[in-house]
Amino acid sequence: MSRLKNSVLAKRGVTGAEGDVLVEKIPLRLRPEEEALARDIQRESARVWNTVMTIHRLFWFKYGIWIDEAMMKDFVKGRFEVHSQDVQAIVETYYECWERTKKLHEEGHTEWRYPWRLKRFFTSTWKVTGITVEGGYLRLSNGWKRPPLRIKLPSRLKGLEIKQVQLVWHRNGYWLHVAVVKPALERVQGDTVAAADPGEVHALTLTDGKEALVISGRHLRSLHRLRNKTLRKFQKALSRCKKGSNRWRKLLEAKYRFLNWVEAQILHVEHAITKLAVEWCVQRGVKKVYYGDPQGVREQDCGRYHNQRMGQWSFGRLRDLLEYKLKRHSITLEKIGEGGTSGTCPKCGHYTRQSGRIFRCGNCGFSGVHRDVVGASGILDVAVNGHFTKDRDLPGKVVYLRPRVLAPVGQKHRGPAAA
Ligand SMILES: [Zn+2]
Known part of the structure; x- marks a missing residue:
């Protein structure tokens, strides 16, 4: 779809x-x-x-x-x-x-x-x-x-x-x-606002300030990696044969078959992720979602390795799909820069570069809450109040979900060797 x-x-x-x-x-x-x-x-x-x-x-x-x-x-x-x-x-x-x-x-x-x-x-x-x-x-x-x-x-x-x-x-x-x-789908009645923080390990983290939903992105990330890795193999194999030769044509066909297959899988997982997010929003009467836009993060130079990882991850597609599905329930999505949101301490407002999964403040020592939950809560704070609020309340209830993917990854991934 x-x-x-x-x-x-x-x-x-x-x-x-x-x-x-x-x-x-x-x-x-x-x-x-x-x-x-x-x-x-x-x-x-x-x-x-x-x-x-x-x-x-x-x-x-x-x-x-x-x-x-x-x-x-x-x-x-x-x-x-x-x-x-x-x-x-x-x-x-x-x-x-x-x-x-x-x-x-x-x-x-x-x-x-x-x-x-x-x-x-x-x-x-x-x-x-x-x-x-x-x-x-x-x-x-x-x-x-x-x-x-x-x-x-x-x-x-x-x-x-x-x-x-x-x-x-x-x-x-x-x-x-x-x-x-x-x-047409049921229109949302409430006027709650929420924030969504996209990421790699967790595809989406949502919060309305009181509760948070963390949706795993591991499955999606592994599919993206598989896609890029296999594609590189195909490119390499293709570059070694004569253009237009029998072998070249067979490889190209296999490459397209693989791409069609893997992209259908990716789309399927993206659907499952956005479905969870939309259900969560509809249940809570969310009218507007502020979406942390990683574009700002991407433009910074985070070192070659990190840049590549961010590039592999198609943030834009997931956002577009979410925006589209939310719109069907008349929920709007607004992009806001997520600069500093995941590193700013919700207690003292000090910025600490985060390396682990759990938030840790280098100034006051605040810890114990998931980094992405702090991030989503920060996006909501900045979107609603225009700045970070010191000593703000964090969501009391955090739910972790994996996207419900119907068909497990069962097909053997054919690389260029099988072509
Ligand atoms: Zn602190």
Whole structure:
């Protein structure tokens, strides 16, 4: 499941009246004839893109005549052998690209080029009228000259309203990006504020001042390490063979297979972590979460080893996922700098660089509380009061949880040797 550029979808009229639109990404296993069909559709979509681009550029750059989106849609209508909505979606994408580039130019980033590259393949889009669900299968129609593409619908999508489907080429394989409407969730009633402190050993520590929840990040960290370590092995093996050779192609395929697998695992754990955090917030009527932003920490030079460890850890993804899920309950997330929050003593306000798991003050000797709990409590303090309060109360109750991961890491991790 992934979040969506909702602004883009909303502009195209893909919105859910009674819920939130989400995009599910499904890797496809196609039979040779289906694969040929998919390639064919994408090639025709590329033909649409190339035509739109060539005409638009020619008229504008050569004759100074602006062909607008409506005129272009009118012109390309009925000229291509793909679903008419795909043609429209491609025209829309083209003009969005143009607008975005124009905006960048206005902001001084003139190194960005207006769309110019001819494509061999292009992402194909189906909207509501091109999509039917029958007998557990998704049927994507391709105009009257081509057979429809039939894909088995994953059970988790059954019964959901489908707003848009895209056929995407990613990492050596075809994927479907399916935009579905998920029912709206219960809105939070309270007005409690809380703070969240992200970290490596503990993925998230949350507190509302009275209680704290510490969610373990060990599983996530080990997956990140596995990902980076295996990727380095693949890169090394790839660099040793001739580009385009049989061995090279096999390695590349194995690398993509591994990446798809490990990233699905990572996403799964990230979902489990954010789920715990959101449940905790909803139960306590939290309305706003201040999120300690490690970006500030990252910019400091913490030595090569530490920098690398921080880099491996994708703080941003977890934050985005949490922000998105909280928003579905109308809880807002606000980033605040976490400078000094985990090292500042809650009793005397003195800063001590922390090395252990348990907080230890070098000035007054205060200790006995988990470092990340002190950190989260500090974030909340600074966010609410604007400064560190001396002798502040720490959460009285601390709960430790591990993310509930359904499938244990069972698959053998294939390195380049197995390819
Ligand atoms: Zn102290």
